[in-house]
Amino acid sequence: MAAERLVVIGGDAAGMSAASQARRLKSPEELEIVAFERSGFTSYSACGIPYWVAGDVPSHEELIARGPEEHRARGIDLRMRTEVTELDVAGRRVRSRDRDSGGEEWTSYDKLVIATGARPVRPALPGIDAPGVHGVHTIDDGRALLESLESAGERRAVVVGGGYIGIEMAEAMLVRGFEVTLLTRGAEPMHSLDPDMGHRLTEAMERSGITVVTDAEVTKVLTHESGRVRAVATDRAEYPADVAVLGLGVTPRTELARAAGLPLGASGALRTDASMRVRGHENIWAGGDCIEVLDLVSGRHRHIALGTHANKHGQIIGANVGGGYGTFPGVVGTAVTKVCETEVARTGLSELEAREEGLQYVTATIESTTVAGYYPGAAPMTVKMLAERESGRLLGVQIVGGAGSAKRIDIAAVALTARMTVDQMTALDLAYAPPFSSVWDPVLVAARKAVSTLRAAG
Missing domain, CATH: 3.50.50.60 (FAD/NAD(P)-binding domain)
Incomplete structure (x- = not known):
C-alpha cells in the first residue's frame, strides 16, 4: 500500500x-x-527579533x-x-x-x-519603500535593519506604530544609542489596553527617554537626494529619522x-x-x-x-x-511585553471590547508593588480588573508595572479560562514570601476591590 x-x-x-x-x-x-x-x-522565533536587534x-x-x-x-x-x-x-x-x-x-x-x-501591514504611503525604512517580521528583516543601523548618520530613529512590536523596537533603538520617537495613531500606545493604562505606559516610556507622539497619522516618508529616509511626516509635523521602523501590525x-x-x-x-x-x-x-x-x-x-x-x-x-486526536478550545487574549524597565500585560476584554459585546461591567484599579513594599527592589505596579456586573464573572485584567509584575497576568488567564468570578478569585491559594509578593498578591487585591465595587453597585 x-x-x-x-x-x-x-x-x-x-x-x-x-x-x-x-x-x-x-x-x-x-x-x-x-x-x-x-x-x-x-522554525524560528520572530518574537525574539527585537531582542536580537537590541543586542540582548x-x-x-x-x-x-x-x-x-x-x-x-x-x-x-x-x-x-x-x-x-x-x-x-x-x-x-x-x-x-x-x-x-x-x-x-x-x-x-x-x-x-x-x-x-x-x-506586516505596510501602508501605500509616499516614500514607504525608501532605504532606511524597515519592517521587522522575518530574520531577513532583522538583518537588513542591523545593516541600516550601522550606516545611519545622526542616529535618530522613528518608530511608526504603538503596538507590541512598536514599543519593543523603540526599546531596541534606544539600547542601540538612537534618539527615539514613537508615533501612534491612538490616544495612547497599546490599543489593546484601556487608555488609562496606556497612559501609564506612555509616562514610563517618556521617563526612559522615548518621545511618544499620540494621535499621529503618518502621511509620508521624506527622503534625501540619495533616496534614503530623512524624516517621517504626520498630518501635523515632521520627525527627523535616519532609520524608520514600521510596527503597524499584521x-x-x-x-x-x-x-x-x-x-x-x-x-x-x-x-x-x-x-x-x-x-x-x-x-x-x-x-x-x-x-x-x-x-x-x-x-x-x-x-x-x-x-x-x-x-x-x-x-x-x-x-x-497522524491518526491521533486533539482539539484547540480557544484563547482568552493573553499577551505580555516590556519596554525598558516597564512590563505590560493584558488578558480578556478591555472596556471597549466589553462595551462592543454589550456587557455591563464594573472596573477596579489598584496600585501595589511587585514584592512586599518593605523588601529591597520593590517596584510599583498597577492592576486593572473588569468584572461582569450581573454575574461577577471576571472579564479582563491589565497590568503595567516594574520587573516581576507582568507574568501575574497568567493568574487572570487561568481564572478567565475557568470562568471564575472575582469573588472566587479572592480565595485562590497563591504563593507568598516577601521577595515575591505582598501578603495579598496585587491581582487578588484587585479582585477584592472588584467584589466591593460589585456590591456597591447592587
Missing part, C-alpha cells in the same frame, strides 16, 4: 510543528511529508529552534525558498515556484496543512485560500473547527497566524497572531493528521 502524502505550506511554527508531530505518529512508509517554505529559515540575543541563530537539515533528518522533504503560488482543492494539488531558479511544478496531496502565517496571509474558495472569517483569516480542520474540507487543516481563533470570553472568532497559539495549533494538527 502506497504511503499517503501530507503537504505543508509554511515552514515556521504551526507548519513544522504539524509536520514534526505527524512524523512522530507515522513512519515515512505510512506518510510522506512534503513542506514548502518561501524564506531561507524554518547575540545572533539570529539563537532564534532558530530547528533548521532545515534537522527537519530533513527526521524524514520531512522540506523545500526551502519555494513558494506555493496556487492551490487546486478539487485536484488535491499545489503549484510551487522555486524563488531562485523560477522553476514551477505541481505536487499532489492526500492531506494538506495551510500555515501561511501573516504579513494581516493574515490567505490569498491562496481565498483564491481556492476556502472559508474566511470577517478578519480575512481562515475558519477552522476545533480539530483545526478547515470548515467543509475533510482533508485540509490550517493553523498559526493565518486563522481565526475562538475568544472564550466574548464567544467570537478573532485573528490573534501569536507564536504560542501557532505552536499549539501545529501539535493538534499533527496529532489529527
Whole structure:
C-alpha cells in the first residue's frame, strides 16, 4: 500500500510543528511529508527579533529552534525558498515556484496543512519603500535593519506604530544609542489596553527617554537626494529619522485560500473547527497566524497572531493528521511585553471590547508593588480588573508595572479560562514570601476591590 502524502505550506511554527508531530505518529512508509517554505529559515522565533536587534540575543541563530537539515533528518522533504503560488482543492494539488531558479511544478496531496502565517501591514504611503525604512517580521528583516543601523548618520530613529512590536523596537533603538520617537495613531500606545493604562505606559516610556507622539497619522516618508529616509511626516509635523521602523501590525496571509474558495472569517483569516480542520474540507487543516481563533470570553472568532497559539495549533494538527486526536478550545487574549524597565500585560476584554459585546461591567484599579513594599527592589505596579456586573464573572485584567509584575497576568488567564468570578478569585491559594509578593498578591487585591465595587453597585 502506497504511503499517503501530507503537504505543508509554511515552514515556521504551526507548519513544522504539524509536520514534526505527524512524523512522530507515522513512519515515512505510512506518510510522506512534503513542506514548502518561501524564506531561507524554518522554525524560528520572530518574537525574539527585537531582542536580537537590541543586542540582548547575540545572533539570529539563537532564534532558530530547528533548521532545515534537522527537519530533513527526521524524514520531512522540506523545500526551502519555494513558494506555493496556487492551490487546486478539487485536484488535491499545489503549484510551487522555486524563488531562485523560477522553476514551477505541481505536487499532489492526500492531506494538506495551510500555515501561511501573516504579513506586516505596510501602508501605500509616499516614500514607504525608501532605504532606511524597515519592517521587522522575518530574520531577513532583522538583518537588513542591523545593516541600516550601522550606516545611519545622526542616529535618530522613528518608530511608526504603538503596538507590541512598536514599543519593543523603540526599546531596541534606544539600547542601540538612537534618539527615539514613537508615533501612534491612538490616544495612547497599546490599543489593546484601556487608555488609562496606556497612559501609564506612555509616562514610563517618556521617563526612559522615548518621545511618544499620540494621535499621529503618518502621511509620508521624506527622503534625501540619495533616496534614503530623512524624516517621517504626520498630518501635523515632521520627525527627523535616519532609520524608520514600521510596527503597524499584521494581516493574515490567505490569498491562496481565498483564491481556492476556502472559508474566511470577517478578519480575512481562515475558519477552522476545533480539530483545526478547515470548515467543509475533510482533508485540509490550517493553523498559526493565518486563522481565526475562538475568544472564550466574548464567544467570537478573532485573528490573534501569536507564536504560542501557532505552536499549539501545529501539535493538534499533527496529532489529527497522524491518526491521533486533539482539539484547540480557544484563547482568552493573553499577551505580555516590556519596554525598558516597564512590563505590560493584558488578558480578556478591555472596556471597549466589553462595551462592543454589550456587557455591563464594573472596573477596579489598584496600585501595589511587585514584592512586599518593605523588601529591597520593590517596584510599583498597577492592576486593572473588569468584572461582569450581573454575574461577577471576571472579564479582563491589565497590568503595567516594574520587573516581576507582568507574568501575574497568567493568574487572570487561568481564572478567565475557568470562568471564575472575582469573588472566587479572592480565595485562590497563591504563593507568598516577601521577595515575591505582598501578603495579598496585587491581582487578588484587585479582585477584592472588584467584589466591593460589585456590591456597591447592587
